[in-house]
Amino acid sequence: MKKFTFYILIFIFSINLQAQKKMIFPPNLKKGDTVAIVATARKNIEDNLQPAISWLKNWGLEVVIGSTIGLDHNQLAGTDEQRAADFQTQLDNPNIKAIWCVRGGYGTVRMIDLLDFTKFKKSPKWIVGFSDVTVLHSHLNTLGYASIHGIMPVSSKASEEAKESLRKSLFGEHLEYTVPCENMNRLGTAKGELVGGNLSILYSLFGSPSAIDCSDKILFIEDLDEYLYHIDRMMINLKRNGCLESLKGIIVGGMTKMKDNEIPWGKDALEIIDDVTKNYNIPVIYNFPAGHMADNRALIFGKQVSIEVNDLESKVVFE
Structure with a gap:
């Protein structure tokens, strides 16, 4: 009886823990707000x-x-x-x-x-x-x-x-995107909570109470006006923090106005990201229209999304 009660308590604790992790969405706007x-x-x-x-x-x-x-x-x-x-x-x-x-x-x-x-x-x-x-x-x-x-x-x-x-x-209207295939894309499908933002900021927050948990997430990253070796350093940091190995997928937005040193780094920003992530068996979308660009499509962080990357196009659908 005691053993049965113990397992019941564990089950209840597990259910409560899952409930605590459920993302909360603010009310959708309506006219007059x-x-x-x-x-x-x-x-x-x-x-x-x-x-x-x-x-x-x-x-x-x-x-x-x-x-x-x-x-x-x-x-x-x-x-x-x-x-x-x-x-x-x-x-x-x-x-x-x-x-x-x-x-x-x-x-x-x-x-x-x-x-x-x-x-x-x-x-x-x-x-x-x-x-x-x-x-x-x-x-x-x-x-x-x-x-x-x-x-x-x-x-x-x-x-x-x-x-x-x-x-x-x-x-609160339905949101989904279909974009043309990029040669560097890594094909596949995935579903998970969307997190991320500016790579430099994400990098700076690791180790603080504001750092995101990458576990089973789909990560979006973008950046502006960074040296290429900085991009490499930040991606290596994500790797060493265990973020990349626990992801379900990656969406790479604009890597805009990147800079290089007098002695070139040898790879552009997308090639750097590809080099660091290539050993992970997850889909990757490159050049997604979001970030420091005119066509900066909205993304809802915390929402479940499904991504599909094939030879013709990439889809991002918010559930």
């Missing part, structure tokens, strides 16, 4: 938000401009405390249904530990952005909450497809 635009990193002092405000208005949404827009503290949009306070205000305001980060750069990691997600957990909302916003995506993922990797308000040259994909993500 309000989106806050804030700065978590680089300053935004230009009068450049009207196009993005028009997008939101055309979608039937209201807009609140955060107090960090226009602040000028060297490279940053105010001090760490000012940026955290503005973000906290939007997190805690039940009338704000999504927070749209105005731009990337650097600085979100300086304020992440100043934030209190207590009220957010009671009333979650979508956090949107990419690049340096990867800090927030990763931190939210460790807390068990989904978020949206997509264009930002300063992405004035965003393609219509990129804007429409963000709208679909916010309003």
Whole structure:
């Protein structure tokens, strides 16, 4: 009897543990909802938000401009405390249904530990952005909450497809992508939770409370303006951290404006990624339209996706 009771307790514990790991999705937006635009990193002092405000208005949404827009503290949009306070205000305001980060750069990691997600957990909302916003995506993922990797308000040259994909993500419409086959792609199928973001940021977060768990995930990576040997160093770090060996698949977005030294590294960014990942028997999609480019399609981190990579095309379907 005692042995039977023990196994029952183990089973209940296992069920509870699985429940705890279930990703939480903020409510889909509806017309009339309000989106806050804030700065978590680089300053935004230009009068450049009207196009993005028009997008939101055309979608039937209201807009609140955060107090960090226009602040000028060297490279940053105010001090760490000012940026955290503005973000906290939007997190805690039940009338704000999504927070749209105005731009990337650097600085979100300086304020992440100043934030209190207590009220957010009671009333979650979508956090949107990419690049340096990867800090927030990763931190939210460790807390068990989904978020949206997509264009930002300063992405004035965003393609219509990129804007429409963000709208679909916010309003909970079906999202899937089919892209042409790349010669370097590794064929296969996989299903798993989508995580990731900017490679440099992911690399910088390993060892911190905001680091993602790669186990059984599909990893998306992109980057901008990095030296090629830096890409190699970061990919080797992912490998040595055990991230790559536990993945189910990889989606590689834009590796934009890469730099090389006077003595060439000898491989471009995609060749570096291929070299580090080639021994893992998982599908890989290269040149996916997401990252620092006009056609920056939205991705929902924390959501289950299925990927299919064949000789003709690659599909990414959000379930």
